[in-house]
Amino acid sequence: MRYNPNHRRSLEGGLLIQVLEEFRGGSRDAFRLLYDRFEYPIYRFCKHLTGDEATARDAFQETFIKMYEHRCDLKTINIESWLFSIARRVCLNLIRMRRRQHEAFDERLHTNSASSESDDILRDHLSRALSMLPLSLREAIILRDIEGHSYADIADIVGIDLSLAKVRVFRARLILRRILSPIVTERSS
Amino acid sequence: MTVERLISAYLDGDLTPEQDELLRTRISADPAAHEAFDAAVILHISMCYEDRTEVPLDLRKSVFGAIEASANQASAGRFRNIKSVASRKFGTMVVMLFLLCLPITDSFLELNSFRDSSIFFDVNQVSGAANSATNMKASIHGTGEGRESALGISRQAAGYAIDGDDELATLRAKNDNSTELNSNQSVEQPRIEQPTLNSLFSRPLPTASETEDRDGIYSSADLNNTTQRTRISLATMYGEGFGSNASGATNISQVAASIGYEMGKEDFVGLEFGATSYSIEYSTSSLLGAPDEASMASREPIDVAIQPQASTVQMPMEQPTKLTSPDPATTHYSASQFTTSSRQSTVWGTAFYERRFITLSSLSLNARAAAGVGEDGLIGYGRLIGEWRLGGVVSLVIGSELRTMPFRTGTRNNNQSGINYGTILTGLTGVHVRF
Numbered sequence: 001m002r003y004n005p006n007h008r009r010s011l012e013g014g015l016l017i018q019v020l021e022e023f024r025g026g027s028r029d030a031f032r033l034l035y036d037r038f039e040y041p042i043y044r045f046c047k048h049l050t051g052d053e054a055t056a057r058d059a060f061q062e063t064f065i066k067m068y069e070h071r072c073d074l075k076t077i078n079i080e081s082w083l084f085s086i087a088r089r090v091c092l093n094l095i096r097m098r099r100r101q102h103e104a105f106d107e108r109l110h111t112n113s114a115s116s117e118s119d120d121i122l123r124d125h126l127s128r129a130l131s132m133l134p135l136s137l138r139e140a141i142i143l144r145d146i147e148g149h150s151y152a153d154i155a156d157i158v159g160i161d162l163s164l165a166k167v168r169v170f171r172a173r174l175i176l177r178r179i180l181s182p183i184v185t186e187r188s189s
Numbered sequence: 190m191t192v193e194r195l196i197s198a199y200l201d202g203d204l205t206p207e208q209d210e211l212l213r214t215r216i217s218a219d220p221a222a223h224e225a226f227d228a229a230v231i232l233h234i235s236m237c238y239e240d241r242t243e244v245p246l247d248l249r250k251s252v253f254g255a256i257e258a259s260a261n262q263a264s265a266g267r268f269r270n271i272k273s274v275a276s277r278k279f280g281t282m283v284v285m286l287f288l289l290c291l292p293i294t295d296s297f298l299e300l301n302s303f304r305d306s307s308i309f310f311d312v313n314q315v316s317g318a319a320n321s322a323t324n325m326k327a328s329i330h331g332t333g334e335g336r337e338s339a340l341g342i343s344r345q346a347a348g349y350a351i352d353g354d355d356e357l358a359t360l361r362a363k364n365d366n367s368t369e370l371n372s373n374q375s376v377e378q379p380r381i382e383q384p385t386l387n388s389l390f391s392r393p394l395p396t397a398s399e400t401e402d403r404d405g406i407y408s409s410a411d412l413n414n415t416t417q418r419t420r421i422s423l424a425t426m427y428g429e430g431f432g433s434n435a436s437g438a439t440n441i442s443q444v445a446a447s448i449g450y451e452m453g454k455e456d457f458v459g460l461e462f463g464a465t466s467y468s469i470e471y472s473t474s475s476l477l478g479a480p481d482e483a484s485m486a487s488r489e490p491i492d493v494a495i496q497p498q499a500s501t502v503q504m505p506m507e508q509p510t511k512l513t514s515p516d517p518a519t520t521h522y523s524a525s526q527f528t529t530s531s532r533q534s535t536v537w538g539t540a541f542y543e544r545r546f547i548t549l550s551s552l553s554l555n556a557r558a559a560a561g562v563g564e565d566g567l568i569g570y571g572r573l574i575g576e577w578r579l580g581g582v583v584s585l586v587i588g589s590e591l592r593t594m595p596f597r598t599g600t601r602n603n604n605q606s607g608i609n610y611g612t613i614l615t616g617l618t619g620v621h622v623r624f
Binding site: 007026028031032035039040043055060061063064065068122123126141144146148151169170173174176177181184187 | 193197200201225227228229231232236237243244245248249251252255256260285308316347603
């Protein structure tokens with residue numbers, strides 16, 4: 001498992017305020033810092049939400065370009081929510097544009113694969129299962145369980161009530177568990 | 190609360206001690222609940238630490254390239270803003286110039302009734318020099334031609350009390366007697382000390398000694414000879430810049446069209462509109478830093494002790510103490526220098542004064558001074574024009590011009606653009622039409 005801690009919490013407090021101030025002024029260096037801070041979570045979010053790497057690349061690029069172009073619209077210090085809301089809109093637009101159909105239910109998810117004990121296989125299945133979720137549930141559970149956002153942030157990013165955000169995450173977890181139950185049961189046993 | 194709710198709350202870390210106890214009880218009592226709990230935890234952990242996703246390195250380059258392009262577009266957008274502001278100023282200035290020129294155009298609009306206009310001038314002259322019998326005859330002739338509209342204007346302008354052909358006949362009869370007409374006896378005409386504005390654009394009437402008095406009354410041709418109408422000059426010009434002191438501005442060319450009105454024998458005033466285009470070069474450099482592949486590969490993965498019972502795992506943090514650039518030891522910088530040439534165009538309008546200095550047969554030399562505004566700021570120029578009259582009303586012109594005007598500049602590194610004034614020397618050719 002590879003993980004770069006600098007990409008999780010490298011901009012906080014006064015430093016973040018300073019960076020945001022320079023970013024609003026058009027500073028490329030500030031943009032680079034924000035890019036370094038958010039490139040992984042945004043890319044991950046785009047990849048999971050779109051379920052397609054090529055679309056995720058496009059969404060990722062467009063997200064950061066929009067972030068720079070609309071830097072003057074950033075009124076809050078919560079750049080993370082703002083950036084994720086941009087990424088969400090971009091992803092949804094791309095998904096709509098490409099009219100990507102949900103993949104047919106993969107029978108392999110219900111087979112006891114010999115390699116189902118592998119984490120990699122589980123993640124692959126998880127990725128497929130995520131792509132089967134309705135978009136509203138998918139984005140909620142990605143933001144909550146993969147990106148670790150609070151329900152308040154999810155409500156802010158998606159533009160829904162806090163209670164609805166909780167409901168969506170709850171439903172998404174239930175559906176995911178049902179989809180992946182054969183694999184997970186096998187693994188847990 | 191259902192088991193599903195309890196499990197979800199557990200994953201969120203929102204369980205109260207009582208709910209935690211309840212969940213434990215249900216899991217231990219119900220195998221299905223236990224299975225659901227295990228599955229939920231496994232999935233949750235799998236999602237929380239599904240961390241293999243790496244951002245492709247080429248994405249960074251493409252994103253920063255797109256940002257550069259976006260910044261350049263923003264720079265162009267700033268030009269558009271400059272243009273919009275300047276356009277409003279330009280429009281305002283044009284309106285003001287036309288308002289200032291209204292008296293001239295008033296005269297111009299009367300050209301279709303040119304003779305009326307000349308009579309109008311004559312009457313004014315008469316009113317200014319009421320004791321001149323010659324002038325009086327001219328005015329009487331004008332009314333005798335039955336030009337009621339002109340006469341009406343004259344009456345209004347000069348306050349005459351002439352009423353119809355009876356008095357006119359009286360005046361004509363008196364004039365036929367070759368007696369010097371004392372206009373004060375037959376026509377009540379107040380003296381107007383101030384000449385009207387229109388009279389500024391006509392030559393003074395010839396004196397009695399300068400004109401031939403045939404039969405005591407001027408013919409229509411005489412009238413045309415004794416007054417000068419307002420002449421109009423139309424011109425189109427094309428120019429190529431010979432040189433300029435504006436940094437980076439090259440390949441300067443301009444087109445212009447003008448309309449002028451003759452104020453005196455050799456003087457013209459008018460408006461000129463045109464467009465100047467030029468190429469301008471930008472030199473920009475950019476420095477992009479990206480972690481090298483060796484650095485990326487050498488990053489040590491962090492072993493996180495996963496505790497299934499914990500809903501969140503604290504990661505080791507590194508708090509930077511100041512705003513720093515990427516670590517130069519592990520960052521590749523690539524410096525790029527670009528020289529970009531872009532074509533810029535600006536429209537402008539000026540008011541000019543032109544005077545003819547030298548006239549030799551069909552050749553003449555004119556000088557013109559003008560000031561006005563363009564899209565990006567004020568404009569002024571001086572122009573020397575040689576004119577070769579081809580015959581009729583058409584002339585070929587060639588000349589040179591020294592013009593000071595604003596040039597656009599761009600410094601893309603700072604995402605700024607601006608205006609610098611420069612002077613250009615331009616060679617001009619064109620066509621004049623005077624009528």
